[in-house]
Amino acid sequence: MISILEENMFLKLTLAGAALLASVALPATAVNAQTIGFSQIGSESGWRAAETTLTRQQAKDRGIDLKFADAQQKQENQIKALRSFIAQGVDAILLAPVVATGWDQVLEEAKEAEIPVILLDRTVDAPDSLYMTAVTSDLVHEGRVAGEWLAAEVAGKDCKIVELQGTTGSSPAIDRKNGFEQGIADHSNLSIIRSQTGDFTRTKGKEVMESFLKAENGGKDICALYAHNDDMAVGAIQAIKEAGLKPGSDILVVSIDAVPDIFLAMAAGEANATVELTPNMAGPAFDVLEAFAKDGTLPPKWIQTESRLYTAADDPMAVYELKKSLGY
Amino acid sequence: MMNRLHPALRRILPQLITLVVVLGCNVLVFPDFFKIEMSNGRLYGSIIDILNRGAPVALLAIGMTLVIATKGIDLSVGAVMAICGAVAAAAVAGGSDVATAVVLALCAGIVCGLWNGFLVAVLNIQPIVATLILMVAGRGVAQLITEGVILTFTNEGLIFLGSGSLMALPMPFLIWLGFGVMTAIVVRKTALGLLIEAVGINLRASTLSGVRGNVLIVAVYAISGLCAATAGIIVAADIKGADANNAGLWLELDAILAVVIGGTSLLGGRFTLAGSLIGAMIIQSINTGILLSGFPPEFNLIIKAFIILVILIIQSPIVQSVLFAMRMPPDLSNDDAEPVEGGSARDRDASAQKEGMAP
Incomplete structure (x- = not known):
């Protein structure tokens, strides 16, 4: 009984949030008001700066409370950030991993705390049961x-x-x-x-x-x-x-x-x-989280971002x- | 035959022969190698490309030669290039004119050089460690200036320094040639070159004989910073933008290699600027030859390393003495006062270090 309760915690919290928000008649986009932690690698390139900006923008548009942590290119900082997100009891974690290895332990901790983790832009060498999905380009x-x-x-x-x-x-x-x-x-x-x-x-x-x-x-x-x-x-x-x-x-x-x-x-x-x-890796990630919060839909383990072609037109x-x- | 040559020319003869052989190899892989034509009011051809693209390493090699002559080494030049390119780009992007931007960038280079010189001469830190600090930190400084992006600019005056041409010749070539000739005149027509060599052989002894060794050491690092600044401006101007991550990346190693191929001992006390400049051209000829050859890029570094290995083996004291014995009857009398003979033990050490450096 307890375990079922725990399993549904996340869902219930968001449902409760939704009910609350619906009762004060806010726009529908803000239905899934969540707290989401985002561990970014750092500011290694212009592209990454744009990814950060877009993630913040997307979070704002959807009424998500985004907790941002800049790891300054260090995995230890990212692991620290993830542990702090887990301690704060965020609803989900976005992770742009700086390296591929060494994530099993902290991902286990997130799993135990029932916090879904979504990888952005890069993948990790860990069993795919430890994260919800990875959003990357092909x-x-x-x-x-x-x-x-x-x-x-x-x-x-x-x-x-x-x-x-x-x-x-x-x-x-x-x-x-x-x-x-x-x-x-x-x-x-x-x-x-x-x-x-x-x-x-x-x-x-x-x-x-x-x-x-x-x-x-x-x-x-x-x-x-x-x-x-x-x-x-x-x-x-x-x-x-x-x-x-x-x-x-x-x-x-x-x-x-x-x-x-x-x-x-x-x-x-x-x-x-x-x-x-595209630097908009967070958009698809937030979509997935919304769908999951709504009816528990689990996404595929890999979400490919659009590779849009731009021409002079x-x-x-x-x-x-x-x-x-x-x-x- | 050798005796008839001017001593200075004779000293760089092995380097000249190497350059000719490398250029000859380039003709083998690319028959049109020596073709030069006029296009858009400037000379256009692979040889011109070598003179143009070799500019950063040639400039760095000038400063590096003087530093190495004092028994030092300057690992920070690549990072200083990034800093100075960023300073120049930030200045024109902020609305300054070209002259101000160039002066600011050159000053930044000199300040970096003075910092290195201070660490080496005043605090007595070993040069390789002292300059390593700026090598590591410098790119961070450059990143701060460019705020992490490639800082682009459209200032025609600054762009001219990197991709313009004067008398049909590319500006970068004219800049390094002018810089090299000026430096050579200053150090060889005055006692400065001799004093630098004296400091490199024995700092203590030269200080006791009245040479202000520490001032000289600070000065050569400052010159090296100035050379790096000039190279940084050229590289930024060439692509119309300051790329803090990549400008001058690993060029310190190419510069050291150019100096070593040029015949200057890493143990100091003896240097040849012309040799270093030819060394820089040898390296660029190899690079350009590889690009023209059309080999897959996986082979680039192997080919380059192999050619440099061959050059260093030919330059090694043992091979040299064998060639020398074959070529010269024993009556060769040394008609100039250069300490060539005494240098063999030093050269052997130097060539041992050289091999580790081939990228």
Whole structure:
């Protein structure tokens, strides 16, 4: 009896909250007023800053009381934050894990306290019974979206592609390369003629693109550039311009991430498409928690975020302003 | 044949031969390697790319040579580049003009150098430890300045320093060449170079003979900071943005390697600026050659390490003495006062350290 009570604690609390809120006639979105703890890695990149901003925004819109903990890139801080969330008796925990290993113990503690944990953006090496679900992007899919866009864009014409890879051996580099190759696999008119690492940086992207241009007849033989991230594409665009060619028309540019600066290039007609690695990982997580609170629906163990394709048709300047405001 | 050459030229002859061989290898993997044409009012070609892209390492190598000549080492130059690039970018983003931004960035570099020099000369901390502090902390400082993002700017004047050209030659090349020539004149046409070498051989003895050794040590670290600042400005200007995470990352190792390939002993007391600059060009030629070759990126580091290993083996004292014996009849008399012969034991130590450094 007691155990059943405990099991339903979470549900009852939220139901009680819902009843209370309904009685004072608040908008329906605020029905599931909850306290949710969010352990963020830190502020390692603009993308992560945007993820934090969006999580706070989403929480505010849904009337969730978000308890935010910045771990400053340390797992020990994250474990501490999780224990403190458990002690406070929050309704759920969002965790963006800084590393993959070493989480079993604290996840067990959360499970014992009946607090669902949702992983954001990265996964962990722990039994999947210890967390509710993981919300991440599919890196292979991102590459495939980029490849399929390019195949549709050139529409049957022959197209020689140069590829700027991420850091050699890193999982985004491997997956985004495979995905792109899958995306163009059915189109024999598309071929990757050169592929080299640009270490995900603008400087290396520019330097490597300079060498591609030299090696391929001053760039006249290159029809498109595929970069594993936008920063390398931004560097490469400069190299293409300095070589006297027009990026965006002489050489098509497609990349991944959708950071603000690529939208500036897109607005100037110098980049063609980017695939978004969405910083809104919390939105799907909150949806899941709402559904769970409502009728106990358990989500699948992996929720894939949308890999949206942006092109010049999507009003790049507006997207740029929006992205900038997120703290990128 | 050797005797007819100018002593200074003879000293950097092995480096020049190495450079020619590396360039020759590049032609093998990429036949159009030496092709140069005019495009948009500037020279355009792989050789120009090497001179242009080698600028950061060449600049760092100038400062590093002087520091190493005093028996020191400066590990912080990569991080100082990030700081100074961030300072320049923040200044123009805040509305300053180019001159102010550049002066601020150079001052930041000198301050970093003075800090290193203070730790080494005044507090007597070993250089490798003293400069490690700023190497680790510097990127954090740069992050604070850029507030964690790539700080982009559109100031044409500043961008010109990184990707502009003068007399059809890229600015970064002209900057490192000018900086190198100026430094060489200052240290070789005055007693400064000799005093730096004296401090590197024996600080105590030179202090007792009236050389203000500590002041010199602080000065060389300040110059190294200045070089790093210049490199940082160029790198930021090149991509129109200051990237605190990646600007100058691991370049301190390339700079040390350039100095070592150039023939300067890590044990101090003897240096050649021209050698270091050629060393920087050798490294960049290897990098550019690898990019042009079209090999998969997994091989980049292996190829680079292999080539550098070969260079260091050829430069090693044992191989050198074998080559020397084969080439020279025993009547070779040393016609200049350079302490070349006495350097063999030192060189052997130095080359042992070099091998650990090949990335």
